[in-house]
Amino acid sequence: MVELIVFALMAAASLAGGVTVIRARNPVYSAMGLLATLFSMAVLYVLQLAHFVAAVQVIVYAGAVMTLFLFVIMLIGVDKDENTAETIPHQRRLAMAIGLIAIGLGTALVARGRFSWVPLVDTPASAAETNGTVQALAEPMFTDWVLAFEATALLLTVAAAGAIALASTRKPIISRVPSSPAVSPSRRAERGVGGSGQEGRGGHPVLPPAAGDTRAGS
Amino acid sequence: MGFEIDYLAIAPELILVATIVMVLVLDFVLPRRAKYFTAIASVLGVTFAALPLLILAVDGGSREMFDGSYTVDTFALVLKGLFIVAGYLVLLMSVSYIEGDRYYQGEYYFLILCSILGSLVMASSRDLIVLFIGLELTTAPLFMLAGWRKGDMKSNEASLKYYILGVLSTALMLFGMSLVFGLTGEVSFDGIREGIGDAAAGDASTALGLAVLLIIVGFGFKVSAVPFHFWAPDTYEGAPTPVTAYLSVNSKAAGFVGMLILMYLALPGASNYWAPALWIMAAASMTIGNLAALRQQNIVRLLAYSSIAQAGFMLVPFAAAAVSGTDLSEAFSATVVYLVIYSIMNLGAFAVVIAGARKTGTGDIDGWAGLGSYDARLGVLAAVFFFSLAGIPPLAGWFAKFVMFRSVMIAGGVSTVALAVIAAVNSVIAFYYYARVVKSIWLDGAPATALGDRADTPAGSLRLALIIAGVLTVLVGIYPTLASVFGDASRVLAAG
Numbered sequence: 001m002v003e004l005i006v007f008a009l010m011a012a013a014s015l016a017g018g019v020t021v022i023r024a025r026n027p028v029y030s031a032m033g034l035l036a037t038l039f040s041m042a043v044l045y046v047l048q049l050a051h052f053v054a055a056v057q058v059i060v061y062a063g064a065v066m067t068l069f070l071f072v073i074m075l076i077g078v079d080k081d082e083n084t085a086e087t088i089p090h091q092r093r094l095a096m097a098i099g100l101i102a103i104g105l106g107t108a109l110v111a112r113g114r115f116s117w118v119p120l121v122d123t124p125a126s127a128a129e130t131n132g133t134v135q136a137l138a139e140p141m142f143t144d145w146v147l148a149f150e151a152t153a154l155l156l157t158v159a160a161a162g163a164i165a166l167a168s169t170r171k172p173i174i175s176r177v178p179s180s181p182a183v184s185p186s187r188r189a190e191r192g193v194g195g196s197g198q199e200g201r202g203g204h205p206v207l208p209p210a211a212g213d214t215r216a217g218s
Numbered sequence: 219m220g221f222e223i224d225y226l227a228i229a230p231e232l233i234l235v236a237t238i239v240m241v242l243v244l245d246f247v248l249p250r251r252a253k254y255f256t257a258i259a260s261v262l263g264v265t266f267a268a269l270p271l272l273i274l275a276v277d278g279g280s281r282e283m284f285d286g287s288y289t290v291d292t293f294a295l296v297l298k299g300l301f302i303v304a305g306y307l308v309l310l311m312s313v314s315y316i317e318g319d320r321y322y323q324g325e326y327y328f329l330i331l332c333s334i335l336g337s338l339v340m341a342s343s344r345d346l347i348v349l350f351i352g353l354e355l356t357t358a359p360l361f362m363l364a365g366w367r368k369g370d371m372k373s374n375e376a377s378l379k380y381y382i383l384g385v386l387s388t389a390l391m392l393f394g395m396s397l398v399f400g401l402t403g404e405v406s407f408d409g410i411r412e413g414i415g416d417a418a419a420g421d422a423s424t425a426l427g428l429a430v431l432l433i434i435v436g437f438g439f440k441v442s443a444v445p446f447h448f449w450a451p452d453t454y455e456g457a458p459t460p461v462t463a464y465l466s467v468n469s470k471a472a473g474f475v476g477m478l479i480l481m482y483l484a485l486p487g488a489s490n491y492w493a494p495a496l497w498i499m500a501a502a503s504m505t506i507g508n509l510a511a512l513r514q515q516n517i518v519r520l521l522a523y524s525s526i527a528q529a530g531f532m533l534v535p536f537a538a539a540a541v542s543g544t545d546l547s548e549a550f551s552a553t554v555v556y557l558v559i560y561s562i563m564n565l566g567a568f569a570v571v572i573a574g575a576r577k578t579g580t581g582d583i584d585g586w587a588g589l590g591s592y593d594a595r596l597g598v599l600a601a602v603f604f605f606s607l608a609g610i611p612p613l614a615g616w617f618a619k620f621v622m623f624r625s626v627m628i629a630g631g632v633s634t635v636a637l638a639v640i641a642a643v644n645s646v647i648a649f650y651y652y653a654r655v656v657k658s659i660w661l662d663g664a665p666a667t668a669l670g671d672r673a674d675t676p677a678g679s680l681r682l683a684l685i686i687a688g689v690l691t692v693l694v695g696i697y698p699t700l701a702s703v704f705g706d707a708s709r710v711l712a713a714g
Contacts, residue, residue: 144284147228151339151351154235155358158332161242162362165325 003047010047014040027073031066038062052134227281227290229270230298234335237263238328245324253323257313260327261679264306264334271299287345287406293554296704297341297475300558304467305334307565307683311572312460314677326366329359330464337472344483345406346395349476356472357384357440360465364457376456383439383449391436397429398485407484414487430491433480434499440473443533444502447526451510454522459575462518463568466525467561474532474557481536482546493540500537501637503530504644511651516581517571520651524607525564527648531618532556534641535625542631551706552625558704559618559694566603566687570596573680583655588664599688601656606691608652609645614694617701619645 013036020033038061045054088094141149225232240263241256248255274281280291309330316326336355343349361384365377399405401422402413414426438446454462481492507527514520532553539549571581573596578586590597606613626638694701 144287145347147284147288147339148348148351151336151348151355154238154332154335155351155355158329158355158359158362161325161328162359165322166362166365166368 006047007044010040010043013037014044028070031069031073034069035062035066038066049133052137055134222283224281224283224290226270226274226277227283228288229274230267230302231335231338233263233267233270234331234338237267238331238335241324241328241331245328248324254313254317256324256327257309257317260331261306261309261313263331264302264309268299268302268306271295271302275299285406286408287348288342289344290342294342296554296558297471298338300471300561300704301334301337301341301468304471304561304565305330305337305464307569307687308460308464308468310679310683310686311463311565311569312458313679315458315460315572315680322366326363329363333357333359333363333464333468337468337475340472340476343476343479344408346399346410346480346484347405349480350392350395353440353472353476354388356469357388360461360469363461364453364465366458366461367456370456372452372456373458374456376453379449380453380457383446387436387439387446390432394429394432394434394436397425397432401426401429407480410484411486414485426488427491430485430488431495434477434492434495437473437477437480438499441470441477441529441532442526443499443529444506444526445499447503447507450526451519451522454525455516455518459518459568459572462522463565466521466568467564470525470529471557471561474529474553478536478550478553481540482550486546489540489543493537496533496537497541497633497637500530500533501640503527503533504641505530508644508647508651512647514651515583517574517583517586517655518581520583520655521564521567521571524648524651527644528560528564528607530644531622531641532560534622534637538626538629538631538634538637541637542629542634544629548628549625551702551704552621554704555621555701556618559614559701562687562690562694563603563606563614566599566684566691567607569680569683569687570600570603573684574600583658584662585665586655587658587662589658590660591664597659599684600659602688602691604652604655606695608649610649612692612695614691614701616695617698620698621702 017033017036017038017040020036021030024030024033038057042054042057042062045051045057086092237260241259244256244259245253274290275292275295278292280289282289309327312326312330316323333356336352336357336359338352340349340352340356343352361377361381364380365373367373398410402410404410404413435446439449442450454465457465481489481496485492504527507523507525507530511520511523511527514523535549535552535556536546539546574586574589575581577593577596578589580586589600602613606615609615609619622641623638626634626641
């Protein structure tokens with residue numbers, strides 16, 4: 001009974017959050033609405049005894065992703081007027097049609113009898129029997145799959161380090177002169193690294209391999 | 219559940235990880251003018267990582283970890299050796315290139331080392347999860363490395379094309395793998411092999427076919443086989459040349475290894491799906507790659523199409539054996555031998571391109587006219603690598619072609635012979651454009667504006683890369699048994 005009440009409350013809260021995301025005029029309110037949805041989803045996960053998923057939901061979505069959203073909103077500027085003109089032709093009618101199709105499919109699913117409500121989970125005999133608990137996940141992850149786990153960690157480091165290297169502009173990039181017959185290769189080479197002051201240690205001019213490109217078939 | 223880590227078996231990986239951390243820290247603490255120490259650290263780290271490989275190879279035997287999901291046997295050792303040597307050569311090529319243009323050095327070496335580590339992990343992987351993560355660790359750094367010349371629009375294009383198509387193909391491959399997992403309930407190759415029979419017999423056979431084809435699409439992208447090759451020429455051209463060399467060798471070899479162990483160890487029961495697909499991919503890659511290469515004026519684009527064609531040649535033994543239903547172990551060893559030889563000679567060709575582009579100031583084949591007359595050593599090396607790629611006898615390339623055709627002949631059968639004929643015709647076509655480069659270097663007269671007087675010898679590290687690749691190419695060509703050792707080692711996998 002308690003579960004039913006909690007479910008109803010949280011389901012309503014998540015729906016209300018969803019409506020807020022769409023209806024709010026202020027983008028910060030929209031973000032807050034999304035936060036409400038994400039949190040109530042986390043509670044629903046706990047209700048299903050998926051504690052790990054619930055924790056991830058709070059940490060990753062409600063924590064990290066929401067912070068990112070807010071950053072972007074603040075960077076763009078809350079007070080700026082947004083262009084809300086609809087550019088896709090028949091946007092509303094299309095959305096309406098897709099919604100109707102989805103409702104029709106859902107009704108057909110229920111009517112054909114292929115769909116049944118999953119009963120609420122009873123209190124489990126012991127936590128070990130459940131599948132989504134933190135312990136049940138942690139044990140294989142840090143024993144059998146520790147190698148894959150650590151490799152994934154490295155993969156994330158790769159993404160972070162690479163993104164910083166690609167995005168940061170520590171120094172102006174030497175602009176390359178496009179290949180043109182007027183500029184002789186040696187001139188280009190001199191301009192390429194001229195004045196970099198590194199001629200002593202392998203400061204060889206590197207020419208774009210693109211010179212004289214002909215593209216076949218593309 | 220025996221949870222024990224065999225530290226000797228994963229010593230190469232651990233040494234690489236230590237190097238990676240060290241490079242990151244060095245990059246952080248060093249002043250900008252001393253950044254080249256990160257290059258020295260990476261080269262040394264990769265060298266040290268090769269030592270445990272030798273110990274393990276002498277020790278012999280197979281070591282399993284994590285319930286067999288990570289296996290270090292002779293086959294894995296051979297491939298790890300290949301990845302480390304190829305990575306070592308690429309690092310040597312990178313040193314002067316990256317430093318000369320003052321790119322972000324520390325991050326560059328960090329990403330290259332991570333990619334090498336990924337390919338090492340993949341060579342040992344014996345289940346879908348480790349395989350996938352190893353493959354991603356190999357490719358993900360390359361998305362960023364392809365765009366390393368940030369100021370250059372072509373480099374941006376290279377990175378973006380590679381990234382978008384790469385992510386798409388990864389998603390498709392992952393979908394295929396999840397279908398395989400769903401059908402068999404297993405992620406380990408052994409488990410899948412045993413479970414696949416039921417899936418193939420039951421009414422899930424359509425799903426199995428779909429899964430296998432999706433996986434092939436993913437790997438086809440990684441090895442840039444036709445029709446999944448569209449990213450290759452633009453990416454190869456735009457990326458920094460050492461990265462291109464890495465893409466065409468390590469990344470391609472990693473894709474091949476992943477595809478072959480997955481097909482061979484996990485999915486032999488579904489060969490009726492992947493054998494025709496590989497046959498078509500092999501024939502199309504050889505033909506389209508070679509025909510497109512004929513028209514190229516830019517040497518990097520030429521090598522891009524040549525590497526597509528070479529991927530076709532590498533697919534031939536496996537496709538032939540699978541289509542005719544003969545034992546796959548012979549084809550397996552032929553592919554590995556081809557892969558090893560191709561890696562060395564292609565890296566040599568790219569080292570020549572880096573040195574030659576510096577010398578002549580252009581990437582245009584016609585612009586290289588007469589290079590041999592004012593830099594004879596580079597001209598000779600260029601001839602060695604390009605003739606080897608074409609498969610001219612005293613050089614390593616002929617043995618690669620030889621084992622390929624031999625394995626096809628062992629397989630026999632009509633469709634197999636058809637594939638062999640296509641391969642033979644393509645070998646002749648390929649000779650034309652490889653020889654054109656050599657002709658331009660040696661037979662055409664140097665232009666009046668030739669830069670023969672420029673005292674611009676390649677940097678020491680690049681010279682070392684050229685020497686290593688050149689010596690190996692000639693040596694393997696004269697003593698092919700050196701390379702067939704690799705093939706024999708890969709038969710271990712067949713026996714185990």
